[in-house]
Amino acid sequence: MRLRALAGIAYAETLCLLRNRTLTVIFIAVPLLMLIFLGGVYRDQVIVHIPTVILDLDRSPMSREIIQAIKANPSLEVVGYAADYEQTQSWLKEEKARVAVVIPENLDRRAGRGEPARILTIIDGSNMVFTNIATSATGDVINELAATLRSRLLLSRGLLTVQVQRILTAVQFPVTARYNPAYNYAFFLLFGMAFYILQQTYLLGVATTISREREMGTWVQYRALPYGYGLICAGKLLPYLLTALAQAGLILLGGACLYRLPVHGSAWLLALTTAVFLVTVGLFGILVSALTAKINSVRFTMVMAMPSFILSGFTWPLDAMHPVARIIGECLPLTWYLQAFQTITMKGAGWSAISPYVVNLALISLVCGVLAALALKITDRYLVQCPLSATCNSEQEVFKVQSLRNIASVAYLEWLAITRDKFIIMVLFAATAFYLTLFGLAYCAGILTEIPVAVVDRDHSPASRELVRMLEAHPRMAIVFYPDTIREMDRALDENRVRAAVVIPEDFEKSLTRGDPARVQVIIDGCNLIYAYNLRKAAAEVNRSVGAELMSKTMLGAGLEPDQAEDVLKSIQFVSESRYNPTYNYTYFLFLLLVVIAVQQTCLLGEGLTLAREKEDNTWVHFAMSGLSNAQIFWGKVIPYYLVLLANGGLALAGSHLFLGLPVHGNIFLLWLALALFGLAVVGLGYALSGVFRDTVQATTVICLFNLPMALATGFTWPHQSMAAWVRYFGYLCPATWMTHAARAITMKSAGLNEVLTDILVLAIMAVVFVGLAVLSTCRIRNVQWQQYDEPD
Numbered sequence: 001m002r003l004r005a006l007a008g009i010a011y012a013e014t015l016c017l018l019r020n021r022t023l024t025v026i027f028i029a030v031p032l033l034m035l036i037f038l039g040g041v042y043r044d045q046v047i048v049h050i051p052t053v054i055l056d057l058d059r060s061p062m063s064r065e066i067i068q069a070i071k072a073n074p075s076l077e078v079v080g081y082a083a084d085y086e087q088t089q090s091w092l093k094e095e096k097a098r099v100a101v102v103i104p105e106n107l108d109r110r111a112g113r114g115e116p117a118r119i120l121t122i123i124d125g126s127n128m129v130f131t132n133i134a135t136s137a138t139g140d141v142i143n144e145l146a147a148t149l150r151s152r153l154l155l156s157r158g159l160l161t162v163q164v165q166r167i168l169t170a171v172q173f174p175v176t177a178r179y180n181p182a183y184n185y186a187f188f189l190l191f192g193m194a195f196y197i198l199q200q201t202y203l204l205g206v207a208t209t210i211s212r213e214r215e216m217g218t219w220v221q222y223r224a225l226p227y228g229y230g231l232i233c234a235g236k237l238l239p240y241l242l243t244a245l246a247q248a249g250l251i252l253l254g255g256a257c258l259y260r261l262p263v264h265g266s267a268w269l270l271a272l273t274t275a276v277f278l279v280t281v282g283l284f285g286i287l288v289s290a291l292t293a294k295i296n297s298v299r300f301t302m303v304m305a306m307p308s309f310i311l312s313g314f315t316w317p318l319d320a321m322h323p324v325a326r327i328i329g330e331c332l333p334l335t336w337y338l339q340a341f342q343t344i345t346m347k348g349a350g351w352s353a354i355s356p357y358v359v360n361l362a363l364i365s366l367v368c369g370v371l372a373a374l375a376l377k378i379t380d381r382y383l384v385q386c387p388l389s390a391t392c393n394s395e396q397e398v399f400k401v402q403s404l405r406n407i408a409s410v411a412y413l414e415w416l417a418i419t420r421d422k423f424i425i426m427v428l429f430a431a432t433a434f435y436l437t438l439f440g441l442a443y444c445a446g447i448l449t450e451i452p453v454a455v456v457d458r459d460h461s462p463a464s465r466e467l468v469r470m471l472e473a474h475p476r477m478a479i480v481f482y483p484d485t486i487r488e489m490d491r492a493l494d495e496n497r498v499r500a501a502v503v504i505p506e507d508f509e510k511s512l513t514r515g516d517p518a519r520v521q522v523i524i525d526g527c528n529l530i531y532a533y534n535l536r537k538a539a540a541e542v543n544r545s546v547g548a549e550l551m552s553k554t555m556l557g558a559g560l561e562p563d564q565a566e567d568v569l570k571s572i573q574f575v576s577e578s579r580y581n582p583t584y585n586y587t588y589f590l591f592l593l594l595v596v597i598a599v600q601q602t603c604l605l606g607e608g609l610t611l612a613r614e615k616e617d618n619t620w621v622h623f624a625m626s627g628l629s630n631a632q633i634f635w636g637k638v639i640p641y642y643l644v645l646l647a648n649g650g651l652a653l654a655g656s657h658l659f660l661g662l663p664v665h666g667n668i669f670l671l672w673l674a675l676a677l678f679g680l681a682v683v684g685l686g687y688a689l690s691g692v693f694r695d696t697v698q699a700t701t702v703i704c705l706f707n708l709p710m711a712l713a714t715g716f717t718w719p720h721q722s723m724a725a726w727v728r729y730f731g732y733l734c735p736a737t738w739m740t741h742a743a744r745a746i747t748m749k750s751a752g753l754n755e756v757l758t759d760i761l762v763l764a765i766m767a768v769v770f771v772g773l774a775v776l777s778t779c780r781i782r783n784v785q786w787q788q789y790d791e792p793d
Contacts, residue, residue: 410636
């Protein structure tokens with residue numbers, strides 16, 4: 001009997017879902033379409049051919065050899081040769097190049113005499129994706145060149161080839177990125193973002209189940225059934241759960257087949273984890289639906305979408321967040337699911353590794369279920385439904401028609417509409433501050449330190465203990481585990497207890513004493529590339545320090561004088577500089593994008609509801625009957641949102657600079673000009689879109705779902721040249737693309753009008769085009785309204 005009732009409730013909910021075309025398309029099609037979009041964004045999966053400029057002041061055989069070594073590296077591409085240092089700086093500022101190599105005068109002559117020769121490498125630190133890859137690529141080139149040049153110098157001092165080889169290979173630090181050896185960004189990001197979108201579409205459907213029934217007055221029919229809340233909610237949740245499980249399977253299949261993403265673990269374990277995750281999210285959706293009306297359910301789930309992804313710890317580790325942000329993140333189902341998902345699919349780990357994540361998901365599910373049951377009991381007992389009349393008071397209608405005399409009157413009425421809607425007030429005046437506060441708490445550290453590392457010391461000698469001491473002294477590493485065996489080390493990596501491991505071999509000290517090569521293996525967890533690149537950089541720094549010390553000892557043992565050994569070590573010096581972001585601070589890199597997207601999102605959400613609200617409330621007739629022009633109606637309705645956007649943008653940039661230390665070096669008036677044009681483009685786009693939407697629910701849903709695609713398509717975090725062409729063109733049509741580029745150039749690079757002129761012109765053109773489309777949208781809707789008004793009864 002209960003199974004039949006469960007099936008009946010599930011069938012009724014399925015019919016309701018299919019009758020809502022918008023929700024059906026979003027729930028069923030959007031996750032798979034987003035997988036295709038994400039595949040287009042990360043088409044190349046790894047970044048190659050980073051544009052590099054060379055300043056060759058020596059023009060010698062040695063400098064040409066250095067240039068050939070740079071050209072041979074697949075991650076770098078020489079795009080030009082600067083005439084002087086000023087031109088080099090100009091290329092970096094204008095982003096014609098992301099890396100610059102400065103070869104000094106008399107390099108060949110000084111190296112031949114054994115005098116110190118200094119080669120400068122400058123990397124554009126404003127984009128940390130480029131910075132990480134360019135740092136690794138230039139480091140590889142530098143190590144190879146340094147070994148070649150030192151080899152020649154040692155041979156010129158009379159050492160034998162065997163002695164030189166022993167000196168240069170005194171200690172080796174090979175670095176292996178386990179689980180992701182190619183440092184593939186698609187392996188790192190694509191599945192996580194796809195399941196984030198699945199969570200949002202699934203939550204959107206579930207969050208309207210109870211509130212929709214209450215709004216339609218049909219919830220009383222469910223309460224009349226002789227069953228408890230558990231069976232009713234299970235029946236209403238079942239269609240969404242089964243559909244989401246099917247979509248999860250298609251996402252896995254599509255990712256593995258189309259983009260060759262790794263799926264190594266147990267399929268049954270992955271299915272179990274996904275099912276627990278979706279049940280947890282579904283119960284949270286039931287809780288939201290029990291506490292809010294239908295429109296507010298949709299609004300809440302959409303507005304909380306971006307914070308849930310940022311605070312999940314997927315793109316920035318939870319350990320590096322402020323304690324408040326970390327606590328919030330640990331309460332989110334997505335946090336534990338994505339960790340379990342990566343552990344299974346990339347590491348092939350078993351139940352022992354993911355059991356803590358599944359247990360946490362189950363606990364969150366239990367809490368959400370209990371709270372949902374309590375919420376339903378309380379709201380069913382005390383909620384008094386007050387249905388709103390669809391008709392409007394004739395006196396109010398006359399007042400509105402008579403009051404629509406100019407732009408100011410339209411703006412005043414729009415302001416009244418804003419103040420009556422608590423959600424819009426919160427979005428316009430509090431959402432930006434709320435977003436940036438949460439994001440600031442997430443990225444407050446900016447720099448990763450004390451990343452957990454394991455050390456397997458198989459030598460237990462004074463030399464190995466000295467190496468461990470040097471590793472402990474590095475600020476990016478924290479040695480938290482000393483396993484006795486390789487198996488224990490592998491288990492710690494699989495269970496995410498450590499993010500890297502260093503293996504010191506047996507006879508490490510004896511090999512150094514005999515002058516034989518000593519190979520210290522460094523294994524990095526490549527599942528999270530934020531950890532991986534920071535650990536790779538730290539390992540390279542320790543390698544240089546240890547290598548220099550051991551090479552010096554080996555050279556002294558080979559018969560060289562201390563002065564001669566010092567001359568060899570100083571004979572060639574490669575100095576690397578991160579321009580515009582010397583500390584490799586991720587806050588400087590990401591926060592500016594989050595500011596622009598938050599300001600754009602809140603304005604689009606508010607402006608996108610303006611015409612949809614009038615059509616939904618049947619009040620558009622007031623504007624259609626007024627004597628105002630289409631342009632006057634448009635300007636009157638967008639002025640409040642435009643002024644709020646300018647205020648939010650200014651406050652967000654000021655707050656970021658004051659509280660997070662975000663650099664603001666350039667011309668403030670130029671930045672305001674870009675913001676003003678960006679604001680015009682955004683309000684024009686939002687108004688034009690509002691004319692297309694049928695109601696406020698559809699407007700809220702579609703605008704929020706496009707938030708992530710617009711952020712990714714800006715090219716801010718992943719370069720346009722590594723995207724599919726159709727994604728790149730979509731990005732060019734987004735105002736945020738040009739605003740983020742201009743803002744980064746002005747604030748971080750002190751760029752002037754010449755450097756950002758293209759961005760300013762494109763924003764101006766977009767403002768004109770989107771405002772024109774908005775006015776045409778007003779004209780179209782007005783004509784439709786008049787046609788309906790003229791039709792005989």
